[in-house]
Amino acid sequence: xxxxxxxxxxxxGIHASLNELIGLAKTAGFxxxxxxxxxxxxxxxxxxxxxxxxxxxxxxxxxxxxxLWDNEAKYRKGLAGLPRFAKVGRQLxxxxxxxxxxxxxxxxxxxxxxxxHVERLKPVARILKNNGCVLGLEYIGSGKxxxxxxxxxxxxxxxxxxxxxxxxxxxVGILLDSFHWYTAQETLSDIQQLTAEQVVYxxxxxxxxxxxxxxxxxxxxxxxxxxxxxxxxGFLKSLKQIGYDGxxxxxxxxRFCDDIRQMSALEAAKALSAALDKLWxxxxxx
Numbered sequence: 001x002x003x004x005x006x007x008x009x010x011x012x013g014i015h016a017s018l019n020e021l022i023g024l025a026k027t028a029g030f031x032x033x034x035x036x037x038x039x040x041x042x043x044x045x046x047x048x049x050x051x052x053x054x055x056x057x058x059x060x061x062x063x064x065x066x067x068l069w070d071n072e073a074k075y076r077k078g079l080a081g082l083p084r085f086a087k088v089g090r091q092l093x094x095x096x097x098x099x100x101x102x103x104x105x106x107x108x109x110x111x112x113x114x115x116x117h118v119e120r121l122k123p124v125a126r127i128l129k130n131n132g133c134v135l136g137l138e139y140i141g142s143g144k145x146x147x148x149x150x151x152x153x154x155x156x157x158x159x160x161x162x163x164x165x166x167x168x169x170x171x172v173g174i175l176l177d178s179f180h181w182y183t184a185q186e187t188l189s190d191i192q193q194l195t196a197e198q199v200v201y202x203x204x205x206x207x208x209x210x211x212x213x214x215x216x217x218x219x220x221x222x223x224x225x226x227x228x229x230x231x232x233x234g235f236l237k238s239l240k241q242i243g244y245d246g247x248x249x250x251x252x253x254x255r256f257c258d259d260i261r262q263m264s265a266l267e268a269a270k271a272l273s274a275a276l277d278k279l280w281x282x283x284x285x286x
Contacts, residue, residue, distance in 0.1 A: 001239065001285060003276045004059035004247030005030040005269060006203075016265060018043065022056050028269035029277075032059035032247050035094060037085045049091050059247035060096030060201055061089055063135070068099070068120050079123055086131035095133045096246065098175045098201050101160070103140040104149035113153050118166045125169040136200025137164060138175035141184030144217035156184050157191075161198065176239075177203040177251070182230045183216050188238045196243035203251040204279075206230050221252045223259060224275045225282075236283040250276060 005025035007016065016024065018039045025033035035058045065085060066078035089095060105113045125135050139160045146152050154160055157174065164172040176191070176199055206222035207213075207229040225232055236248070250272040252260050260268050279285075 001202075001236070001245055001248050002031040002057075003029070003273060003280075004032040004034060004249040005272070006034040006059075006249045006251055007265070007269060024265055024269045026056050027266065028273040030056070030269070030273055032057040034059050034247075034249060035061050035092070036064070037061040037089055037094075038065055040092065040094075041085055041088045044088050044091075049088070058089075058092050058094030059249060060098055060136070061085075061094055063097050063099040063124070066124060068117070068124075069102070075120065079127070082124065082127045083131060086128050086133050090132045096136060096201050097128055097133050098136045098138065100138040100140070100175075101154050101163070103142075103153050103155035104146045105151045105153050106149055107151075109151050110153060113151065114163065114166070117163060118168075121163075121167050121172065122169065125167050125172050129169050129171040134171045134173060134200050136173055136175035138177055138203075139180055139184070140218075141177075141180035141182070141186070142217050143183075143214060157181065157186055157194075161194075164198070173198045173200040175201040175203065177205070178224075178230050178232060178235050179203070179205040179207065179216075179221055179251075181235070182207060183213065185213070188231070188234045191235065191238040192241055194242055196245065199239065199242070199244045199246070201246060202239065202244070202248050204232055204235070204248055204276075205250065205252055206232065223252050223271060224250050225279045226259075226275070232279055233283045236279060236285060240283070240285060248276065 007021045007024060018036055022033050033056050065081060108116060128135055137160060139154050141155055154163055160174055204224040206224055206226045208220050208222055209227050209229055
């Protein structure tokens with residue numbers, strides 16, 4: 001396992017280009033950085049593949065060029081462009097692709113929605129597989145995230161495993177987020193029952209001490225290890241136990257984390273790196 005940096009504006013709140021994020025990650029002591037593949041592909045076209053990701057490992061990239069829930073025409077357009085991004089990703093050594101599954105639907109009951117997701121995800125997964133990439137899918141564990149919606153959908157680790165298996169291409173697994181694992185009230189045993197191949201990507205966050213579990217939606221979130229509400233040491237030990245060797249990426253989300261929001265870009269990167277270093281030691285990963 002290794003430390004990965006996810007510094008986008010929507011997450012840590014850093015307004016920066018890809019190469020600036022790479023520089024921040026390197027300076028702060030991260031081994032890897034999550035990249036925007038659309039920007040990476042543009043830079044590769046303009047300046048060559050060698051100008052992207054120098055001296056730091058690209059941990060992975062979000063599937064933000066395809067909206068699974070868009071209309072058929074827009075979905076197909078995104079699908080048609082995916083091979084180019086997957087090829088660049090593989091050339092960079094960035095073969096982990098990540099996306100999220102909504103925990104609800106206002107249109108389809110669970111079974112029909114499950115089948116719809118399989119139908120939409122299978123072509124995506126095949127394109128990625130043909131280019132040597134894997135897809136990690138994130139579930140949203142909080143019950144609050146499902147309030148006000150007509151139909152519940154996948155919001156647990158076990159249901160997400162079922163979806164990955166149903167896609168059937170052999171290259172779809174879990175984006176395991178400690179916050180969603182915690183809000184879904186799952187256990188270390190749930191992680192330990194996975195195989196390393198089933199875990200594609202990992203986010204780590206902590207939860208506040210003053211917000212009841214049932215009130216946690218998408219936030220608030222804290223710097224990993226800041227409060228100790230989430231057992232991140234056990235979480236990391238369990239991942240080590242199953243043989244996971246990919247990135248561990250802090251995702252406190254600046255919208256919910258006052259400490260991060262008040263820092264400079266470099267201060268935020270260094271604080272997150274130091275937090276992971278402390279967890280590394282406590283979990284015996286060093």
